[in-house]
Amino acid sequence: MTAQSVKTPDAPAPAKLLEMHRAMVLIRRFEEAVRVLATAGAVPGLVHLCAGQEATNVGVIAALEPRDAIASHHRGHGHCLARGAPVDGLMAEILGKETGMCGGRSGSMHVIDLERNNLGTNGIVGGGIPLAAGAALSARARGSDAASVCFFGDGALNQGLLHECMNMAAIWKLAVVFVCENNGYGEFTAIDDVTAGPSLLARGEVFGIPSSMVDGMDVRAVHEAARGAVARARAGQGPSFIICNTWRFGGHHVGDKQDYKDDAEARAWRARDPILKSAAQLQDEGHASEADLRAVEHEADALVKRAVEAARAAPEPAPQRLLEHVHG
Amino acid sequence: MTKMSHAEALVTAILDSMAADADVVLLGRPLGLGPQRMLMSRLTDRFEDRVYDPPVCEAGNAALGVGAAMAGIRPFVDLSTGSFSFLAFSQIINEAAVSNYMTAGKIPVPVTFHCLEGVRGGGAPQHSQNIHAFVWNTAGLEILAPSCPADMYGLTRAALASNNPTFIMNHAKLMAVEGDVPDDRAAIPIGKADIKRRGKDVTIVALSLMVGLALQAAEELAKEGIDVEVVDPRTLAPLDEETILASVARTGRLVVVDETNMQGSIASGIAGMVAERGFRSLKAAVQRVARPDTPVPFSAPMEAFLLPTHETIMAAVKRTLV
Numbered sequence: 001m002t003a004q005s006v007k008t009p010d011a012p013a014p015a016k017l018l019e020m021h022r023a024m025v026l027i028r029r030f031e032e033a034v035r036v037l038a039t040a041g042a043v044p045g046l047v048h049l050c051a052g053q054e055a056t057n058v059g060v061i062a063a064l065e066p067r068d069a070i071a072s073h074h075r076g077h078g079h080c081l082a083r084g085a086p087v088d089g090l091m092a093e094i095l096g097k098e099t100g101m102c103g104g105r106s107g108s109m110h111v112i113d114l115e116r117n118n119l120g121t122n123g124i125v126g127g128g129i130p131l132a133a134g135a136a137l138s139a140r141a142r143g144s145d146a147a148s149v150c151f152f153g154d155g156a157l158n159q160g161l162l163h164e165c166m167n168m169a170a171i172w173k174l175a176v177v178f179v180c181e182n183n184g185y186g187e188f189t190a191i192d193d194v195t196a197g198p199s200l201l202a203r204g205e206v207f208g209i210p211s212s213m214v215d216g217m218d219v220r221a222v223h224e225a226a227r228g229a230v231a232r233a234r235a236g237q238g239p240s241f242i243i244c245n246t247w248r249f250g251g252h253h254v255g256d257k258q259d260y261k262d263d264a265e266a267r268a269w270r271a272r273d274p275i276l277k278s279a280a281q282l283q284d285e286g287h288a289s290e291a292d293l294r295a296v297e298h299e300a301d302a303l304v305k306r307a308v309e310a311a312r313a314a315p316e317p318a319p320q321r322l323l324e325h326v327h328g
Numbered sequence: 329m330t331k332m333s334h335a336e337a338l339v340t341a342i343l344d345s346m347a348a349d350a351d352v353v354l355l356g357r358p359l360g361l362g363p364q365r366m367l368m369s370r371l372t373d374r375f376e377d378r379v380y381d382p383p384v385c386e387a388g389n390a391a392l393g394v395g396a397a398m399a400g401i402r403p404f405v406d407l408s409t410g411s412f413s414f415l416a417f418s419q420i421i422n423e424a425a426v427s428n429y430m431t432a433g434k435i436p437v438p439v440t441f442h443c444l445e446g447v448r449g450g451g452a453p454q455h456s457q458n459i460h461a462f463v464w465n466t467a468g469l470e471i472l473a474p475s476c477p478a479d480m481y482g483l484t485r486a487a488l489a490s491n492n493p494t495f496i497m498n499h500a501k502l503m504a505v506e507g508d509v510p511d512d513r514a515a516i517p518i519g520k521a522d523i524k525r526r527g528k529d530v531t532i533v534a535l536s537l538m539v540g541l542a543l544q545a546a547e548e549l550a551k552e553g554i555d556v557e558v559v560d561p562r563t564l565a566p567l568d569e570e571t572i573l574a575s576v577a578r579t580g581r582l583v584v585v586d587e588t589n590m591q592g593s594i595a596s597g598i599a600g601m602v603a604e605r606g607f608r609s610l611k612a613a614v615q616r617v618a619r620p621d622t623p624v625p626f627s628a629p630m631e632a633f634l635l636p637t638h639e640t641i642m643a644a645v646k647r648t649l650v
Contacts, residue, residue, distance in 0.1 A: 105429060105430045105431065106430040112430070120427075130392050134394060134399065135395050137395070138395070142401065160387065161391065165391075326428075326429055327468065328428045328492050
């Protein structure tokens with residue numbers, strides 16, 4: 001698939017690379033804290049963690065401007081954080097507290113953050129895809145060059161809605177980037193068991209959408225692909241489709257025993273940890289010392305620790321306020 | 329007053345809303361206009377770049393509208409035949425209806441959905457669904473059911489100005505019906521019932537196409553000395569319970585008419601509400617007029633047999649007077 005050429009901006013500066021690394025570390029530490037809280041029974045309902053997939057979250061979102069929109073999915077804490085959501089507000093929301101970003105009404109799977117043009121995590125597989133396409137329609141109606149990105153997992157490749165939206169985005173040249181975070185499993189099922197056809201990219205190509213596959217464990221590779229796609233979108237050349245191959249370090253949700261994965265697979269993917277890779281690159285290139293990297297981790301730990309403490313201490317929403325906000 | 333068809337009132341309301349607000353975008357044509365589809369050119373001639381002709385993919389159309397509304401504009405999404413709206417239910421119910429609530433009021437979704445529902449004649453099971461009762465069971469939507477061109481116009485203007493997700497349940501058989509539309513071209517407040525006929529003996533609450541049948545029944549009953557009041561809720565959600573209860577308080581008798589299946593119908597819901605909140609006003613058992621609980625058959629005589637008519641409404645009124 002050849003795209004009309006749109007110049008991709010120059011390679012990221014060292015400060016940007018360090019910023020992406022910092023964002024990935026924050027997500028990893030945040031998710032570890034949520035895992036501990038959920039295991040201890042402090043999180044109502046199921047919670048889906050994105051540890052292992054940080055590079056796909058951060059690499060794409062680092063290519064966006066504040067005016068651009070994103071739509072996420074049920075494994076979406078990383079997208080929220082990469083987009084700049086307050087750490088304490090997100091943690092409190094996951095615990096269902098009044099101080100959460102949505103007052104405890106949304107929880108992990110439905111948190112929406114319009115201040116950062118984040119149309120939300122989403123409890124319906126594929127649910128965010130048309131929301132991002134719709135945001136692109138809104139941008140066009142208002143004469144804005146804003147782009148939008150929808151993240152979805154490999155499970156959503158088999159949702160009809162994806163194909164409906166790719167078709168509409170292509171015929172109307174909507175400024176939307178379709179990002180599939182292919183972590184190999186839809187819930188508890190390996191993608192190969194439920195997904196027909198020799199080529200996943202063909203699912204974009206059939207609509208004439210420029211489609212590419214990148215190493216989702218390499219934040220720089222993801223970032224470069226995303227920058228190209230966003231530049232195309234902004235230039236009015238329509239949608240792109242990027243498949244980021246990645247791996248979920250945990251189960252479908254906290255508590256999933258993952259008997260469908262084997263040890264060799266886990267070892268191989270963990271050796272490709274996107275944060276270890278990014279850290280090694282930054283050190284090798286002289287952009288960060290070991291002490292710098294340790295400082296990044298301490299900073300993330302401190303932010304997360306404060307957020308956990310604040311969220312645990314925060315009040316529950318008053319049940320009497322149940323009827324508020326049914327209508328705007 | 330200007331005389332226009334129900335369809336023309338719909339198109340005129342969309343046109344006036346698009347002229348008043350550059351954020352109003354139409355996703356869907358030809359709006360089920362049928363033989364009146366020439367009206368569509370009024371919209372495309374003036375606002376071609378804001379009228380999208382989407383592929384047939386109801387879920388995608390609905391959800392694109394929801395996303396666009398979350399991002400700020402005011403899309404009017406036509407879902408075509410009501411029966412097809414089921415394909416878009418997740419987008420309407422899991423996305424549009426709940427966003428404002430689950431963000432504690434931060435993300436309103438000013439999208440308007442529209443469909444042509446109801447028993448249209450020969451539609452058989454897959455083109456005859458009344459979907460308003462399904463949707464009525466969802467909190468967070470404003471559901472509008474216009475019964476005449478004036479209400480079609482005013483409610484559409486209100487829907488496109490509302491910050492909430494709205495769903496216009498338009499009856500297919502109304503599109504050709506003509507009536508007067510006020511020249512002030514104003515929106516009708518959402519949540520306000522309209523008393524279409526004043527009367528003192530029996531209250532009929534009827535909606536959409538059933539309002540016309542109720543008025544016809546009232547005229548016939550007047551000849552027999554029975555004075556009927558006809559209340560049109562106009563908006564099913566929020567429902568103007570107070571106007572209905574006040575009418576029942578005056579008459580003491582209630583008949584509720586709804587074209588959908590009896591089970592889970594608006595007729596059942598309103599009857600239950602009045603039984604609970606207006607029990608002391610009632611002088612007789614509430615009568616419900618709705619369809620039997622079957623799919624809609626293709627056969628013309630079978631279809632005619634199951635529909636409410638002015639005669640079945642008259643019979644129900646008389647049952648309250650025994």
